[in-house]
Amino acid sequence: MKEEMKMGINLYFVGTAGSGKSTLVKEFKNWMERHGFDPVTINLDPGAENIPYDPDIDITDWISLQGVMDEHGLGPNGAQIVCADMIAMNAWEIKGVMDTYTCDYFLIDTPGQTELFNFRRSSQELVHVLGKERTAFVFIFDPILSKQPTGYISLLLLSSTIQYRFQVPYLSVLGKSDILRPEHVERVQGWAEDYELLESDLITMESMEKELGLELIRGLQELSLPRTIIPVSALEWHGLEDIYSGVQDFYHGSDDLESR
Numbered sequence: 101m102k103e104e105m106k107m108g109i110n111l112y113f114v115g116t117a118g119s120g121k122s123t124l125v126k127e128f129k130n131w132m133e134r135h136g137f138d139p140v141t142i143n144l145d146p147g148a149e150n151i152p153y154d155p156d157i158d159i160t161d162w163i164s165l166q167g168v169m170d171e172h173g174l175g176p177n178g179a180q181i182v183c184a185d186m187i188a189m190n191a192w193e194i195k196g197v198m199d200t201y202t203c204d205y206f207l208i209d210t211p212g213q214t215e216l217f218n219f220r221r222s223s224q225e226l227v228h229v230l231g232k233e234r235t236a237f238v239f240i241f242d243p244i245l246s247k248q249p250t251g252y253i254s255l256l257l258l259s260s261t262i263q264y265r266f267q268v269p270y271l272s273v274l275g276k277s278d279i280l281r282p283e284h285v286e287r288v289q290g291w292a293e294d295y296e297l298l299e300s301d302l303i304t305m306e307s308m309e310k311e312l313g314l315e316l317i318r319g320l321q322e323l324s325l326p327r328t329i330i331p332v333s334a335l336e337w338h339g340l341e342d343i344y345s346g347v348q349d350f351y352h353g354s355d356d357l358e359s360r
């Protein structure tokens with residue numbers, strides 16, 4: 101196996117609640133193993149119950165949401181904020197455990213309440229301590245929200261905050277694309293590539309958000325957001341190779357599966 105493959109890229113899966121982060125971590129791990137790679141999974145959600153895979157490194161070994169709720173007399177949302185900062189305080193310990201692994205990728209599952217991860221300074225510190233120079237994000241667009249131009253624009257704004265907050269390479273993926281009709285998938289792909297198409301589809305909508313939406317599109321056009329969105333189905337193993345080659349492009353040039 102190539103030496104460069106063993107540098108252990110930190111691949112974070114982010115997206116709105118229920119967008120499919122944990123399932124994608126699970127299936128991307130299975131896919132990687134099937135293709136001869138060594139992935140290591142990390143759960144960063146201290147409130148996660150019923151994770152669909154058995155994480156190699158689990159934040160709940162350090163921090164428990166229920167424990168923080170009990171100790172500080174907080175509800176689940178307030179406790180999540182405390183936990184987000186506690187995760188950063190434990191970052192060097194997590195890094196210490198990561199250093200005991202020799203692997204290709206660390207697949208990092210992030211909390212369901214995505215704004216906690218995206219907006220808090222502690223997450224930036226965590227990403228830095230765990231090795232920002234080898235980091236990429238996979239931003240999952242929720243398929244149901246993405247079907248409408250207004251929902252898609254909202255998610256585009258959210259993804260742009262990730263670029264703004266973290267300044268790391270990231271891929272946009274359309275999650276659970278198996279539940280969308282092929283023409284819907286193509287439409288969303290078209291919007292990613294061509295903002296004029298997004299604009300013209302927004303204009304035809306009877307929506308109060310139309311005027312502001314058009315102005316937002318003009319602003320978004322100025323940003324260097326990814327101009328492709330990868331349709332992915334974790335359950336059907338669709339688009340997983342595209343994620344892999346997209347990340348490889350960031351760090352190793354075009355080292356695709358064929359060249360292994």
Ligand SMILES: Nc1nc2c(ncn2[C@@H]2O[C@H](COP(=O)(O)OP(=O)(O)OP(=O)(O)O)[C@@H](O)[C@H]2O)c(=O)[nH]1
Binds near residue numbers: 124145276335336
């Ligand atoms: N059809 C389909 N369903 C999926 C896919 N990926 C995830 N799901 C389903 O979507 C639901 C949410 O998936 P999760 O992986 O738990 O999503 P999450 O983003 O980790 O959720 P939170 O951590 O709670 O925010 C589950 O019922 C999954 O079975 C997919 O590729 N296709």
Ligand SMILES: [Mg+2]
Binds near residue numbers: 123145148209
């Ligand atoms: Mg999850």
